[in-house]
Amino acid sequence: MKSLLNKIDSKLSFERASAHCDVPCGIYDPISAQIAALTVVRMVDLLLDQEKGEGANIEVRNKMARLVANKEEHAEKAKHEIRIIWGDFIKPAHVEKYPQIHGLVHSIMALGSEAKQHVSREVAVELVDKINEFAEIFWEIKGQETVKAPAPYAPNLDLVYRKI
Amino acid sequence: MKSLLNKIDSKLSFERASAHCDVPCGIYDPISAQIAALTVVRMVDLLLDQEKGEGANIEVRNKMARLVANKEEHAEKAKHEIRIIWGDFIKPAHVEKYPQIHGLVHSIMALGSEAKQHVSREVAVELVDKINEFAEIFWEIKGQETVKAPAPYAPNLDLVYRKI
Amino acid sequence: MKSLLNKIDSKLSFERASAHCDVPCGIYDPISAQIAALTVVRMVDLLLDQEKGEGANIEVRNKMARLVANKEEHAEKAKHEIRIIWGDFIKPAHVEKYPQIHGLVHSIMALGSEAKQHVSREVAVELVDKINEFAEIFWEIKGQETVKAPAPYAPNLDLVYRKI
Amino acid sequence: MKSLLNKIDSKLSFERASAHCDVPCGIYDPISAQIAALTVVRMVDLLLDQEKGEGANIEVRNKMARLVANKEEHAEKAKHEIRIIWGDFIKPAHVEKYPQIHGLVHSIMALGSEAKQHVSREVAVELVDKINEFAEIFWEIKGQETVKAPAPYAPNLDLVYRKI
Amino acid sequence: MKSLLNKIDSKLSFERASAHCDVPCGIYDPISAQIAALTVVRMVDLLLDQEKGEGANIEVRNKMARLVANKEEHAEKAKHEIRIIWGDFIKPAHVEKYPQIHGLVHSIMALGSEAKQHVSREVAVELVDKINEFAEIFWEIKGQETVKAPAPYAPNLDLVYRKI
Amino acid sequence: MKSLLNKIDSKLSFERASAHCDVPCGIYDPISAQIAALTVVRMVDLLLDQEKGEGANIEVRNKMARLVANKEEHAEKAKHEIRIIWGDFIKPAHVEKYPQIHGLVHSIMALGSEAKQHVSREVAVELVDKINEFAEIFWEIKGQETVKAPAPYAPNLDLVYRKI
Numbered sequence: 001m002k003s004l005l006n007k008i009d010s011k012l013s014f015e016r017a018s019a020h021c022d023v024p025c026g027i028y029d030p031i032s033a034q035i036a037a038l039t040v041v042r043m044v045d046l047l048l049d050q051e052k053g054e055g056a057n058i059e060v061r062n063k064m065a066r067l068v069a070n071k072e073e074h075a076e077k078a079k080h081e082i083r084i085i086w087g088d089f090i091k092p093a094h095v096e097k098y099p100q101i102h103g104l105v106h107s108i109m110a111l112g113s114e115a116k117q118h119v120s121r122e123v124a125v126e127l128v129d130k131i132n133e134f135a136e137i138f139w140e141i142k143g144q145e146t147v148k149a150p151a152p153y154a155p156n157l158d159l160v161y162r163k164i
Numbered sequence: 165m166k167s168l169l170n171k172i173d174s175k176l177s178f179e180r181a182s183a184h185c186d187v188p189c190g191i192y193d194p195i196s197a198q199i200a201a202l203t204v205v206r207m208v209d210l211l212l213d214q215e216k217g218e219g220a221n222i223e224v225r226n227k228m229a230r231l232v233a234n235k236e237e238h239a240e241k242a243k244h245e246i247r248i249i250w251g252d253f254i255k256p257a258h259v260e261k262y263p264q265i266h267g268l269v270h271s272i273m274a275l276g277s278e279a280k281q282h283v284s285r286e287v288a289v290e291l292v293d294k295i296n297e298f299a300e301i302f303w304e305i306k307g308q309e310t311v312k313a314p315a316p317y318a319p320n321l322d323l324v325y326r327k328i
Numbered sequence: 329m330k331s332l333l334n335k336i337d338s339k340l341s342f343e344r345a346s347a348h349c350d351v352p353c354g355i356y357d358p359i360s361a362q363i364a365a366l367t368v369v370r371m372v373d374l375l376l377d378q379e380k381g382e383g384a385n386i387e388v389r390n391k392m393a394r395l396v397a398n399k400e401e402h403a404e405k406a407k408h409e410i411r412i413i414w415g416d417f418i419k420p421a422h423v424e425k426y427p428q429i430h431g432l433v434h435s436i437m438a439l440g441s442e443a444k445q446h447v448s449r450e451v452a453v454e455l456v457d458k459i460n461e462f463a464e465i466f467w468e469i470k471g472q473e474t475v476k477a478p479a480p481y482a483p484n485l486d487l488v489y490r491k492i
Numbered sequence: 493m494k495s496l497l498n499k500i501d502s503k504l505s506f507e508r509a510s511a512h513c514d515v516p517c518g519i520y521d522p523i524s525a526q527i528a529a530l531t532v533v534r535m536v537d538l539l540l541d542q543e544k545g546e547g548a549n550i551e552v553r554n555k556m557a558r559l560v561a562n563k564e565e566h567a568e569k570a571k572h573e574i575r576i577i578w579g580d581f582i583k584p585a586h587v588e589k590y591p592q593i594h595g596l597v598h599s600i601m602a603l604g605s606e607a608k609q610h611v612s613r614e615v616a617v618e619l620v621d622k623i624n625e626f627a628e629i630f631w632e633i634k635g636q637e638t639v640k641a642p643a644p645y646a647p648n649l650d651l652v653y654r655k656i
Numbered sequence: 657m658k659s660l661l662n663k664i665d666s667k668l669s670f671e672r673a674s675a676h677c678d679v680p681c682g683i684y685d686p687i688s689a690q691i692a693a694l695t696v697v698r699m700v701d702l703l704l705d706q707e708k709g710e711g712a713n714i715e716v717r718n719k720m721a722r723l724v725a726n727k728e729e730h731a732e733k734a735k736h737e738i739r740i741i742w743g744d745f746i747k748p749a750h751v752e753k754y755p756q757i758h759g760l761v762h763s764i765m766a767l768g769s770e771a772k773q774h775v776s777r778e779v780a781v782e783l784v785d786k787i788n789e790f791a792e793i794f795w796e797i798k799g800q801e802t803v804k805a806p807a808p809y810a811p812n813l814d815l816v817y818r819k820i
Numbered sequence: 821m822k823s824l825l826n827k828i829d830s831k832l833s834f835e836r837a838s839a840h841c842d843v844p845c846g847i848y849d850p851i852s853a854q855i856a857a858l859t860v861v862r863m864v865d866l867l868l869d870q871e872k873g874e875g876a877n878i879e880v881r882n883k884m885a886r887l888v889a890n891k892e893e894h895a896e897k898a899k900h901e902i903r904i905i906w907g908d909f910i911k912p913a914h915v916e917k918y919p920q921i922h923g924l925v926h927s928i929m930a931l932g933s934e935a936k937q938h939v940s941r942e943v944a945v946e947l948v949d950k951i952n953e954f955a956e957i958f959w960e961i962k963g964q965e966t967v968k969a970p971a972p973y974a975p976n977l978d979l980v981y982r983k984i
Contacts, residue, residue, distance in 0.1 A: 022277040023398055025370045027363065027481045035357055042353045051550045058871045062939045065888040068557040070351055083247050087273025095270070102266035106259070109251025113186040119554045144480055149492045152472055153355045164477045164489050187562055189534045191645045195523055206517045215386045222707045226775045229724040232393040234515055283390045308644055313656045316636055317519045328641045328653050350933045379714045396721040411903050415929025423926070430922035434915070437907025441842045447718045514769040543878045560885040575739050579765025587762070594758035598751070601743025605678045611882045679890055681862045683973045685855055691847065698845045726843050800972055805984045808964055809847045817984050820969045 028089045030135040033081035034159050036074040037131050040115050041124040041155050043071035048119065072116050078127065079112040082134060089138075098137050104130060125157065132160040192253045194299040197245035198323050200238040201295050204279050205288040205319050207235035212283065236280050242291065243276040246298060253302075262301050268294060289321065296324040356417045358463040361409035362487050364402040365459045368443050369452040369483050371399035376447065400444050406455065407440040410462060417466070426465050432458060453485065460488040520581045522627040525573035526651050528566040529623050532607050533616040533647050535563035540611065564608050570619065571604040574626060581630075590629050596622060617649065624652040684745045686791040689737035690815050692730040693787045696771050697780040697811050699727035704775065728772050734783065735768040738790060745794075754793050760786060781813065788816040848909045850955040853901035854979050856894040857951045860935050861944040861975050863891035868939065892936050898947065899932040902954060909958075918957050924950060945977065952980040 047067045050060055086105045095101055111127040114120070132148075139146045145163040150156040211231045214224055250269045259265055275291040278284070296312075303310045309327040314320040375395045378388055414433045423429055439455040442448070460476075467474045473491040478484040539559045542552055578597045587593055603619040606612070624640075631638045637655040642648040703723045706716055742761045751757055767783040770776070788804075795802045801819040806812040867887045870880055906925045915921055931947040934940070952968075959966045965983040970976040 022280060023371070023374065023394060024277070024281070025367060025374065025398070027367050027370060027479075029363055029481075031359055032363070035355065035360070039353060039355050042355060043351070046351065046353065047550060047554070058867060058939050061884060062867070062888050062891075063937070064553060065557055065885055066351060066892065066936065068554050069561070069889070069892070070353070071554075072558065072561070079247075079251065083243075083273065087243065087270065088277050090270075095267075102270060103259075106251065106254075106266060109247065113188070113252050116186060116558065117188070117555070119550050142480065147492060151355075152470065152490060153357075161492050162480060164475060164492060187535070187538065187558060189531060189538065189562070191527065191531050191534060191643075193527055193645075196527070199519065199521055199524070203517060203519050206519060207515070210515065210517065211386060211390070222703060222775050225720055226703070226724050226727075227773070228389055229393055229721055230515060230728065230772065232390050233397070233725070233728070234517070235390075236394065236397070280394065281391070283386050306644065311656060315519075316634065316654060317521075325656050326644060328639060328656060350936060352933070352937070375714060375718070392717055393721055396718050397725070399718075400722065400725070407903075407907065411899075411929065415899065415926065416933050418926070423923075430926060431915075434907065434910070434922060437903065441844070441908050444722065444842060445719070445844070447714050514772060516769070516773070539878060539882070556881055557885055560882050561889070563882075564886065564889070571739075571743065575735075575765065579735065579762065580769050582762070587759075594762060595751075598743065598746070598758060601739065605680070605744050608678060608886065609680070609883070611878050679863070679866070679886060681859060681866065681890070683855065683859050683862060683971075685973070687851055688855070691849055691852070695845060695847050698847060699843070702843065702845065722843060726845070798972065803984060807847075808962065808982060809849075818972060820967060820981050820984060 022084065022088050024088060028085050028138070030081070030085060030131065030138050031159075031161075033078045033085075033131050034128070034135060035151075036078040036081065037124070037128045038151055038153075038155065038157060038159070039074040040071055040078065041121065041128060041157065043067050043074065044115075044119055044121050044124045045155060047071070048121070071119075075112045075115045075127070078131060079109055082108050082131065085134075085138060094141060098141075101134075101137060104134055104137075108134065128157055128159075132158070135160040186248065186252050188252060192249050192302070194245070194249060194295065194302050195323075195325075197242045197249075197295050198292070198299060199315075200242035200245065201288070201292045202315055202317075202319065202321060202323065203238040204235055204242065205285065205292060205321065207231050207238070208279075208283055208285050208288045209319060211235070212285070235283075239276045239279045239291070242295060243273055246272050246295065249298075249302060258305060262305075265298075265301060268298060268301075272298065292321055292323075296322070299324040350412065350416050352416060356413050356466070358409070358413060358459065358466050359487075359489075361406045361413075361459050362456070362463060363479075364406040364409065365452070365456045366479055366481075366483065366485060366487070367402040368399055368406065368455060369449065369485065371395050371402065372443075372447055372449050372452045373483060375399070376449070399447075403440045403443045403455070406459060407437055410436050410459065413462075413466060422469060426469075429462075429465060432462055432465075436462065456485055456487075460486070463488040514576065514580050516580060520577050520630070522573070522577060522623065522630050523651075523653075525570045525577075525623050526620070526627060527643075528570040528573065529616070529620045530643055530645075530647065530649060530651070531566040532563055532570065533613065533620060533649065535559050535566065536607075536611055536613050536616045537647060539563070540613070563611075567604045567607045567619070570623060571601055574600050574623065577626075577630060586633060590633075593626075593629060596626060596629075600626065620649055620651075624650070627652040678740065678744050680744055684741050684794070686737070686741060686787065686794050687815075687817075689734045689741075689787050690784070690791060691807075692734035692737065693780070693784045694807055694809075694811065694813060694815070695730040696727055696734065697777065697784060697813065699723050699730065700771075700775055700777050700780045701811060703727070704777070727775075731768045731771045731783070734787060735765055738764050738787065741790075741794060750797060754797075757790075757793060760790055760793075764790065784813055784815075788814070791816040842904065842908050844908060848905050848958070850901070850905060850951065850958050851979075851981075853898045853905075853951050854948070854955060855971075856898040856901065857944070857948045858971055858973075858975065858977060858979070859894040860891055860898065861941065861948060861977065863887050863894065864935075864939055864941050864944045865975060867891070868941070891939075895932045895935045895947070898951060899929055902928050902951065905954075905958060914961060918961075921954075921957060924954060924957075928954065948977055948979075952978070955980040 047064065050064050050067065082105060086101070090101060108127065108130050111123060111130060114123045115127050136146055139162050146160050147163045148158045148160055151159050211228065214228050214231065246269060250265070254265060272291065272294050275287060275294060278287045279291050300310055303326050310324050311327045312322045312324055315323050375392065378392050378395065410433060414429070418429060436455065436458045439451060439458060442451045443455050464474055467490050474488050475491045476486045476488055479487050539556065542556050542559065574597060578593070582593060600619065600622050603615060603622060606615045607619050628638055631654050638652050639655045640650045640652055643651050703720065706720050706723065738761060742757070746757060764783065764786050767779060767786060770779045771783050792802055795818050802816050803819045804814045804816055807815050867884065870884050870887065902925060906921070910921060928947065928950050931943060931950060934943045935947050956966055959982050966980050967983045968978045968980055971979050
């Protein structure tokens with residue numbers, strides 16, 4: 001009986017508590033994923049800058065190795081943060097209202113991997129865009145208004161912020 | 165032009181290389197997620213055993229703290245492994261053929277979190293089942309036959325194995 | 329000669345690039361530390377809720393073990409994020425202008441540890457306050473206006489946000 | 493008295509429970525180490541492919557940095573997984589029956605480090621071989637038959653599988 | 657030819673460079689493992705202190721959860737550090753001279769796990785002892801004298817230090 | 821009242837227990853940070869050796885990637901260990917007696933990042949020096965004599981050791 005109720009609960013409940021740490025604690029915020037994706041773009045920009053330098057120089061090599069590792073880490077972080085919100089906060093009822101959300105998250109995962117595999121500004125910017133799209137849906141579900149504004153650090157791409 | 169080709173590629177390609185580490189290296193195997201999910205069931209069984217013991221005893225407390233931490237870790241691992249295969253190996257063309265896959269992965273994420281939040285054998289077994297279902301689709305895509313057989317360690321639940 | 333220039337540079341430079349990942353990439357944002365500290369408060373609230381329940385129950389134990397672990401993790405995260413901004417972004421010239429900053433960061437470290445060691449709402453809230461104080465200085469250095477507003481999730485404590 | 497019994501127990505017991513996570517949960521499976529070692533071979537193959545490309549190109553550099561990092565990670569994983577089974581599952585009584593096991597594990601550790609230090613297919617393949625040897629002993633102890641069959645992904649080297 | 661030389665090298669070389677980070681960088685030092693093992697004893701002492709307190713109290717629970725987690729972490733660290741020195745620094749020629757070393761390391765792994773599984777001062781102290789024994793052999797190989805002296809922090813057990 | 825006492829306690833107490841793992845367990849030892857900083861110097865030396873080799877060779881690339889990653893890891897470790905002792909062991913009363921300590925720790929953080937960002941022996945050696953300075957203060961607070969002696973592994977720089 002309890003398990004039946006649990007199932008009904010997990011199928012229907014729209015307002016069940018939710019959290020960025022799956023406690024659930026209810027503290028979900030896409031800003032972490034957005035900053036991580038922006039960092040990926042920044043790493044690509046810095047890598048493309050290095051490309052012009054002389055390749056065999058040890059300082060250049062040290063820098064490139066670090067830039068690639070940081071690109072890797074932040075692309076992974078962006079994917080992980082979105083997976084958490086999607087897996088823990090988004091309930092079947094949300095999926096009904098936003099049927100595109102599964103495909104959107106799937107494309108964020110693929111873009112995150114592509115951003116790791118290449119040094120492509122286009123891919124990295126698309127990752128930011130898709131995560132912005134996700135943020136917009138998220139805040140709409142939470143009943144919060146959003147605003148698009150440039151980030152206060154390079155690259156000053158537009159992020160979807162919750163209106164404060 | 166190159167980026168256009170890239171896009172066509174990522175939309176159409178069915179057989180693009182893929183990997184459990186997003187290199188991509190092509191070495192995807194759901195067995196890691198399956199063993200992790202089975203471990204969650206095992207932790208639940210051991211926790212329910214402990215429950216009968218006297219709660220204030222320090223040995224029991226040490227054991228329970230460790231069982232919960234391990235349940236946590238393996239539920240996370242199961243989710244992470246499935247996310248990688250889904251995000252890196254599953255392409256849009258696969259989604260067309262297996263339209264249920266997004267919902268299946270979403271439910272694995274939710275079950276993984278529920279398995280962390282509770283000490284429920286039912287939830288943990290359902291996690292194993294859903295991951296088995298995922299494994300079956302995965303091996304079918306890879307053109308490999310599967311067989312259902314009990315795991316060689318407790319809990320000896322059936323896992324979907326690739327037929328060797 | 330180069331090393332002399334380097335030293336002068338590190339002593340005088342006020343506007344040297346800076347980063348949340350020490351690349352340096354220039355993407356510093358105290359919001360991560362603020363959300364982490366808020367999460368610590370949330371964990372404390374949930375732990376105090378649990379306290380009223382019956383202690384030996386296995387579901388309660390599972391929950392408490394997870395709440396403590398998450399409190400731990402987020403207190404550490406808050407400390408780590410502040411250490412990075414302090415160590416990488418804050419230059420000697422900033423310290424001259426904000427002589428209290430070393431003591432402030434030191435107290436954040438101590439509060440972070442106290443928040444781990446106890447289940448004290450007072451300590452956790454003080455951690456949020458001190459990190460807000462740090463955020464205010466940070467955004468002032470960056471020439472950005474700030475606004476104090478409640479977080480959009482429980483516990484809805486005031487955070488110092490950059491004005492968008 | 494209890495401690496004396498404990499010592500006798502740890503000296504004589506052959507069938508004491510054992511686990512891949514030292515709970516112990518009893519879920520030991522060398523397949524994780526085998527897949528990790530196979531991944532090391534794959535990384536070496538991909539690195540040797542890259543070598544032919546033009547070295548200064550930024551896409552090649554990004555790829556090589558990632559391949560080296562993944563080689564590192566999986567060599568470490570292979571070592572770690574074997575250490576766990578050896579340290580937690582293998583008891584003194586097993587060592588008596590398989591006196592070569594200490595030396596075998598020691599050589600796996602050394603090979604894992606060599607595989608990190610070099611880009612050598614020979615070393616990586618030897619790592620797979622030695623771990624296969626370990627897997628064979630492991631399954632024999634567990635009373636399970638094994639079969640040697642090619643892995644279902646490149647590089648399709650033979651792995652020692654438990655017969656299902 | 658080169659691979660043949662490599663093999664001869666790995667079989668015979670006694671003085672090959674070695675490292676705590678498998679670079680190899682040559683910086684091996686058992687002190688990290690010794691401090692970690694000492695910390696395990698400390699955690700056990702603090703846990704046994706807690707046992708006398710009232711079990712349901714939330715402050716006690718928070719403390720015990722943290723003590724168990726730290727015991728776990730430092731037991732793992734002790735095992736990991738010893739595995740690195742054993743796997744990377746100890747060569748076949750050393751094993752000939754110290755034939756007991758494989759068994760010693762194996763017992764350290766088993767004791768590390770036992771120290772996790774229980775709250776036993778006896779097991780934890782035995783872990784310190786065995787690691788001291790390992791440190792003695794290590795410094796003898798390095799041609800350094802050692803001295804046994806109490807650690808400068810509780811529990812002030814004797815550690816085998818290199819004579820400075 | 822209790823919170824007032826807590827505050828007085830944290831302001832005045834000089835001898836409050838303290839720990840390298842913030843339990844607090846009281847086991848603080850700067851040797852870990854010192855070994856980590858020494859390892860950074862070693863990585864720089866090995867990197868500068870590699871620079872002379874031919875850059876496009878895959879073995880050289882593998883080695884350089886690993887050296888940079890290890891330099892990164894150990895510089896981070898050095899920073900982290902010092903942050904812990906500073907944040908958890910150093911109390912306001914110590915700061916009064918050693919008013920330079922905040923600035924010293926701040927410079928260790930900056931040097932740690934510079935050591936990551938460059939391949940500079942001068943920076944790496946300065947990191948060792950500053951951490952030695954910190955170790956000297958630490959042991960003085962603990963009432964322990966120190967001695968300066970060369971490390972028993974390359975680079976054999978002087979470390980500040982506790983006199984045994």
